[in-house]
Amino acid sequence: MIEGIILKGIGGFYYVDTAEGLIECKARGRFRKTVGKPIVGDRVTLEIQPEDGTGYLQTIAPRKNSLIRPAVANLDLVVAVASAAPPVTDPFLIDKVTAIAVHKNMDALVVINKTDVNPGDELYETYRRSGIEVLRVSAHTGEGIDALRERIRGRVSAFAGNSGVGKSSVLNRLDSSFGAEVGAISDKIGRGKHTTRHVELHPIEGGGYIADTPGFSSFETEQMDLVLAEDLQYAFPEFEPYIGQCKFTGCAHVKEKGCAVLAAVENGEIAKTRHESYVKLYESVKDLKEWELTKGGTR
Incomplete structure (x- = not known):
């Protein structure tokens, strides 16, 4: 064998x-x-x-981790490609993907593309302070691409990015054979015979793989890949110093009096957009039960 x-x-x-x-x-x-x-x-x-x-x-x-949709296992790194240049990325889309990654014990990386047009200072500072790694790149000029290439070397990575953000351009900068090799593999296995696109891994120069994940590319992540409401706080690394410091036990960090997380938001220690994303995600998972998280899901 x-x-x-x-x-x-x-x-x-x-x-x-x-x-x-x-x-x-x-x-x-x-x-x-x-x-x-x-x-x-x-x-x-x-x-x-x-x-x-x-x-x-x-x-x-x-499996050390897995996602339900897209169905992929053993990811080392999830890269959320964003941009402060049009079309500007909604921070919630970034936060949803990074929260899934952190919860699933995957490393999360925010990549701000199109820095030759807009350096994305506000986005960069938000994620630098959050404890989530962030890099600035330009697929047009090549700025930051070498640093990103080193970050993914030898690892299994998935890239996500809303339409127009330049995710494909970043991938082609990382590995000039990316499109050609994906096409070669697809020809071998007959993608043309099927109308539905499926996730696949692409071997990259220097070792490692990039997951070509159609659904993930547009942030169409499955709710079930999230987390029970009481665990969601741990998917936001910057909340950690304040967990357990609230006036009341079982605090949801949404609108409760005496909440240490809300105080940190008011004091500028936690970015307001990050907390807004947390609240939005909390509302989407607050009624989930533990059995639902594994219903028809992964091993």
Whole structure:
């Protein structure tokens, strides 16, 4: 048996990157019943069939994290690409993605693109103070691209960004073969035969992978990839010094009297936009029950 990582799964076939190259695999019926459904990013072992070089999946390693939509496992880093130049990114979109990343124990990175047009000083300061890493880049001039390339080297990363923010341009700057290689893999596995786009991993220069995640690209994240309301506070790193300091236990940090987080917002220690995003997310998950978070979801 050999080891590899699933780059794509479609129509019952899985395409696994191994030391011996890209191998087309299937999962026998009993595999799904005993092991579970494989998803992109899974670390697997497989057995190659000598007659045609295809394989059968044998095991899936325990996942360190996973998302429901897009269905992808074992992400190291989530990169939220934003811009202060038109079309200006709504901070809530950034905060939703970074909150999911922090909650799922993935590193979060905010990348401010188009700095040749607008340096995004306010955005930069907001995330610098939040405890979430932030970089400034320009896909047009190449500024900051080397630093970003180092940040993703050897890791499995997913990039998210609203339409027009220049996410594709940033990716092409990071790896000039990105579009061509994605196309080559897609041709091999027959994307043209399917109308629905699926998540896939793209190997990058210097080692590592970038997840091409259609839904994630436009921030169409699944609510179920969020968190129980009482745990949401931990998805905002700048709240940490104030947790447990509120006047009343079980404080939701929304509008309660004696809330240490609200006091920090009033004092300028926590950015107002960040707290507004927290409140919006809190309202969306406050009625979720624990069983719902894993309903039909990941292992």
